[in-house]
Amino acid sequence: MWQYFYRIQDRFPQHKVVSLALLTDNSPTWRPSEYKYEFLGTRQKFEFLVVKLEDFESRRSELEQSRNPFAVVWLACLEHWRTRGAMRLRVDAVMALYRQLLKSG
Secondary structure, three states, X not given: OHHHHHHHHHHOOOOOOOOEEEEOOXXXXXXXXXXXXXXXXXXXXXEOEEEEHHHHHHHHHHHXXXXXXXXXXXXXXXXXXXXXXXXXXXXXXXXXXXXXXXXHO
16 A cells, blocks of 8 residues: 555655555454554554445445446445355346446446
8 A cells, every 4th residue: 555655646746645445355343544664763654544345335325326437336346245155146236237337328
């Protein structure tokens, strides 16, 4: 995370950079939000924003109504997570999302 941040910042110094971790695991307590480095008196601490996929499960209807294309990506992630081990359900969910994309233009 730190390397991506400083490389983007170095390449585009005229722009502000925001680091955001999108976590798709199913552990409600694991939310790393910082990177620390320390060696022989040199210290570095990098903090970043964290969003978990499971945080959006309760906002599914909001995502379904959104015109933001990223909402569909997030819905696809939620469906992938929900249908783990059930390939037929997964295919049906992906096709429904695809139809929704076509319908929304």
